[in-house]
Amino acid sequence: MTGRVMIIGLGPGPAKWVTPEANTLLAEATDIIGYGPYVARVPPSKAVRHASDNRVEIDRARHALELAADGAQVAVVSGGDPGVFAMAAAVFEAVEVGEESWRELDIVVAPGVTAVLAASARIGAPLGHDFCVISLSDNLKPWSIIEKRLVAAVEGDFVLALYNPASKARPDQIARAFEILRRKAGERVVILAKAVGRPDEEIVYTSLKAVEPADVDMRTLVLIGSSQTRMIAREDKEPWVYSPRRWEA
Amino acid sequence: MTGRVMIIGLGPGPAKWVTPEANTLLAEATDIIGYGPYVARVPPSKAVRHASDNRVEIDRARHALELAADGAQVAVVSGGDPGVFAMAAAVFEAVEVGEESWRELDIVVAPGVTAVLAASARIGAPLGHDFCVISLSDNLKPWSIIEKRLVAAVEGDFVLALYNPASKARPDQIARAFEILRRKAGERVVILAKAVGRPDEEIVYTSLKAVEPADVDMRTLVLIGSSQTRMIAREDKEPWVYSPRRWEA
CATH class of the missing domain: 3.40.1010.10 (Tetrapyrrole methylase, N-terminal domain)
Incomplete structure (x- = not known):
């Protein structure tokens, strides 16, 4: 054979x-x-x-x-x-x-x-319209291109998913990424989806202004909403997060 | 129940x-x-x-x-x-x-x-690093935001996947999209992945300069490489398309 x-x-x-x-x-x-x-x-x-x-x-x-x-x-x-x-x-x-x-x-x-699809399904429908996927690891690419891509993602008002947001060797990059995004985008919905589908699963519903970089680890998929992404509040239950299909300036 | x-x-x-x-x-x-x-x-x-x-x-x-x-x-x-x-x-x-x-x-x-993962698997590993996913349909969002996102995707040097690139009601948008991308990016690998995994599957290996908008229909997932995306030629066989994990300016 x-x-x-x-x-x-x-x-x-x-x-x-x-x-x-x-x-x-x-x-x-x-x-x-x-x-x-x-x-x-x-x-x-x-x-x-x-x-x-x-x-x-x-x-x-x-x-x-x-x-x-x-x-x-x-x-x-x-x-x-x-x-x-x-x-x-x-x-x-x-x-x-x-x-x-x-x-x-x-x-x-x-x-x-892939992780972004499982995380999105878990919390609702945040990818409802156009999105970007970026690995935050600079093992194989310079930090400058990562920074350029974060800026481009905000300028295009994409929903943004960050893979490999932190590791023991790179604990600080996620804080720098949040800082760049805050400067360009102001406020946004942020979801930290950890180990989705596994026994240690944990979901944090937060925002660009409130997010704690220390809450992000190597098991985390970080989702940052576009300007349109919304949370639906529910009594005694986790909210649903979604991005409407319609985009309005 | x-x-x-x-x-x-x-x-x-x-x-x-x-x-x-x-x-x-x-x-x-x-x-x-x-x-x-x-x-x-x-x-x-x-x-x-x-x-x-x-x-x-x-x-x-x-x-x-x-x-x-x-x-x-x-x-x-x-x-x-x-x-x-x-x-x-x-x-x-x-x-x-x-x-x-x-x-x-x-x-x-x-x-x-989702289609972009199946299309990518079919042709190699074009998503090898950061990528954007855009629906070209302007039924629910203005064309201006689509255009802004196409430009942002090129500025971030993302690999780009286009969903809903054409329909009977919107036959010309894909030509406009290619034109914008050509103006900003110059030359890039382009793959038209039609009906991947279905009996009418068809893959077209082309480039931003050579692509024919008429070859794109509603069954097509359009993949546009980053500046780093490459084709590996093979004798008497389809090439493999991939984006190296390493990014070099």
Whole structure:
């Protein structure tokens, strides 16, 4: 059988958000490669598991391509969607600079429910109209382009989702991001959606002026409303957050 | 049993992209509401089907809320993800201006694989870094805000996905959008991803300078690369398109 790389999105956590395609491909895998916590989510099988640390994406990608070149059926697993700040781009980067023969490999990408969709569903319909998705990590891009994108997102009055908003190595960037957004946008609805769908799920309903950067951690998806985003208050219950489909200046 | 509104995303088309949660909720529904082609996708069941035409989202939303207020288990179905240019925002809009008692209803939103994720997976990893999602429909927002967002997306050097790029009523807007993008960005990779995952799927690999607006129809998801997006050529095969995780000025 010809080798194959299957780049698979496992969704935000619970089995209810794993697509049938992801499960079918995982069942065909001879090898499973990924960051430890994602590999641990794959149901038991005879596949060889190659769990690795965070931040070694390119090594992982090369390993997958080498195994597939030797005939293996390799599943590369990511949380959420593999194309959104996850393993898919790393695999194609490795292909472009790697062995010429890797271009002949069968590479399939299986989309998944990415965090911003799960977080939005959890709180209502904040994405109701146009939106931007930005990773706040400056491991691979300069902070200047992140800043430029935050400004552009406000200038376009987009709803904005921030992935990777904070980590132990980057505790302060989210405060800088909020400061830029406040300066450009004034007040906005802000939602901190932590670990949506997982046992430690926690939702904070706040605003650009009131948000506490210390409440943001690496499990958090930060959603910042557009000028139109609204909260519907409810008695004794969490509010619903939504952005009307209609936009009025 | 208390009534409930379940706002469900069916994904881009094939069963392999329908989440287990969507299937579980559909099996619990007593009533199914939606645009005809989406209602037709729901597997046979005893539920009453209320299929409607396009562009009556608010009527559909009110109908769902009324049925739920009477105790029904109402599934409101959309293609893709229900929060991305689909029914979720319409339901919350109807709640906000509707019966006070509707705020006490149980409303659950089930996320889905939205078109941009399926299209990206199909061609490689174009979303590799930050991206914007814009609906080109000006039914509910002025063209001026769409234009402002297109400009902001280029100024932030985002990858850009356009939903609803054209319809019989709006055949010319996509040409105007390409013109704006060309003026601001110069040359970029452009992918027209039509009906991804469905039998009539078709992918066009082109560029801002070469793209033919006439090739864009209502089934098309238009992807415009950032300055960094690249194609990997392959012999006798479609290229792979990706955006490197690293951004370099």
